Amino acid sequence: MPVETKELKMSEGLLSFITEWKKKPGNLIMILHRVQGEFGYIPKGIAEELGKMLDVPLAKIYGVITFYHFFKLEKPGKHTISVCMGTACYLKGGQDLVGELEQLLGVGCGGTTDDGQFTLEAVRCIGCCGLAPVLTVGQEVFGKLTTDKLPEIIAKFK
C-alpha cells in the first residue's frame, strides 16, 4: 500500500526501491535521489516518513540534504531557469542576467515565483562555454544572451 503523508504519497515504485535499499550502505543518498526524482524536491512529510522507515533521525536526513546542494527542500516552479555562473559565462555577464531575471521575476536567486511558474537558480558550467553567457530552461539552452532577450525567454514559458 502506498504510504500517505499530508498531501503526498510515495509511489509503489519508490516504496519498493526503499525496501530494496533499506539495508545497503550509502542507502540514504540513493533513496533521497529517488525521492527527488519523484517529487522534484524532498517534501518534509516524505523526509519524516523516510526517517521512520529507515530508522534514521530526521536531523541526519536534513544533514545530508543540506550538505549536498543537489537536493532541494522547496518545491521547484514549473520551469527552472538555470543561469550559468561558470567562468566563461561569469566573465561575459552571467551576473547581469541573474540581476535582470531577479527584477523581472521578482524573486532572488534560489527562489520560486509566487505563481509557481519559475524557479531561478545559478549553476556551474554546463559545458556550452562557446555560447557564453548561457542559461537553460528545463532542457532548452539559450546562449550568447543579453539582458534584453530575457523577457522574450520568460514569455515563451508562461
Ligand code: FES
Ligand atoms: S562557463 Fe557557462 S557554459 Fe561553461
